[in-house]
Amino acid sequence: MHAETRAPELHGLLAEYRSAQELLDATRRAHAEGFRAMDAYTPYPVEEIAEVVCDHHRSRVPLVCLIGGVVGALSGWALVWWTSSIAYPLNIGGKPYNSWPAFIPVIFECTILFAAFSAGIGMLALNRLPEPYHPVFNVGSFRERGSREGYFLCIEAGDERFDRTRTREFLTATGALEVHEVEA
């Protein structure tokens, strides 16, 4: 490595904890301290931690899914109604062209298809994935344990209460095993 001429930009401070419980306690303390620009990293979902980090805001995925479902139902209905009654009317067993009971299965499947893909793709979009680069991966112990057994809390430099030394002291006081600086 060549000598650096200036300190790298800081994404935040990343503290590692022993367990999900310790991370939860630390996240709660950080939230009480007033930190909002922070994120916790766990190898599996821990609802309680997510609630604190998201400041008890609800996820918007259900709304996206609902909109998708409504759009799916309407487009499914429009497809079968328009093709069967307007574009290509066929006399099938003397049934009316707009024989809606027979259209239910197709409309139902379209609803599910659109709702499911809205939920899936909506989740990825709200999470801003795919994301090829993220600063936390610059920390070696995160790469090693983040997706296995590591419990991390990152207080980001963007937070107005962030201060390089004092935030580090705060994180150490919450019982962190180690506090890393995350290069942006």
Next chain:
Amino acid sequence: MSVADPPRHPVVPRDPPVLAPGHTAASVTDKISSVVFGKMPVWFYAGMAVAFGGVMMLLLSLTKLVFTGIGIWGNNQPVGWAFDIINFVWWIGIGHAGTLISAILLLLRQEWRTSINRFAEAMTLFAVACAVIYPLFHTGRPWLAVYWLLPYPNTMGMWPNFRSPLIWDVFAVSTYGSVSLLFWYIGLIPDLGTLRDKAKNLWQKRIYGTLSMGWRGSARHWHNYEQAYLLLAGLSTPLVLSVHSVVSFDFASGQIPGWHTTIFPPYFVAGAVFAGFAMVITLALPLRRLFGLQDFITDKHLDNMSKVMLVTGLIVAYGYLMEAFTSWYSGNIFETYVMKNRLEGPYRWLYYSLLVCNVLAVQPLWFRRVRYSPLAIWAISMFVNVGMWLERFVIIPMSLHRDFLPSSWDMYYPTAWDFSTFFGTIGLFLALMFLFIRVFPAIAIFEMRTLTPEAKVKEPAH
């Protein structure tokens, strides 16, 4: 494994755990991902070679079909639907257990589903892939099937008939395939992140890294992820029930005796779950044995899967009973003859085999000792796999070969190409399964971590 493995469980506990004690998030991760990164045992290559042979046979059979026409199959008037539709329904049915395990058991908070849902979902996908081959190639000209099956604006100004159950089937099965793929992939993302971090080789890192989309386990991400996962489960539940109901409409809305009954949708759905659980057992038991996954797929799983198989088996048996009752109670000569033909007709041995496989063979599952014996339930699952295939034979060609007009009665015999296509799809299914086990974690790692004691957090005492 209570008998074969005495030191671990000296006595079969009343309620065995879903995850063997002593596991941590790290040990679960290492154990499951070791299957992906480790060296594969010899049997893996042997099995893959056989399965790949099946794939080649399938390609050969389909090529022959495309060049010659569907006359190489045994179906002809009056039996216009035979192996193609039997196998289609059989495969679609097998897929249903995957969705049941991943969606319905998730909503019902059945923790034991966690260790079997990933490969059951994979099984669903591969079963749907095998199923789709049949109706597609039954058209004879699959390259034209696009405008026969899918609604798209074409120069002829033609559109499909949306009042037909066959087009409902296209929508149901294609939605089912797409949503299952999405559900499976969304479930895989966190585990792909794990594989990316554990991979040593640069290309493995790149491929898993791309597929994982940069997943980093952020709490904000998990927040949305959990919601999306739950919604997908909630949407898949009515979807899976609709798929086999729609498949049964293909028959129930026709007026052939033996098809035209209202019991078909629930009876088909129960049969699908029955067949699917049998296939999960058929695949899970060798997998757990050969990769030493007894800590994750425990006695509890054997017990629960056997119970589901027993219950759905009883529903199916009730369906058989009601079919017999209705044919007698209807007083309709054609309906009565369907049953008489099953009991005394030229294919009666298939009907009796069906009763043996699907009704008699599952009864030992009432006994606890049987439910805890991997060998016994594996054998039973094989009976069910065969039995559910026979059920579709009984419903489809046996109803068609003798309908209203005795002058049009005829026998149906499958040809060698029918069998080579069928065994070919089994080869395709197994080959895809082998590849899946090789490159993806066969058990959902992140979900298994939530079962470890360390994942339990307490609310603060204030």
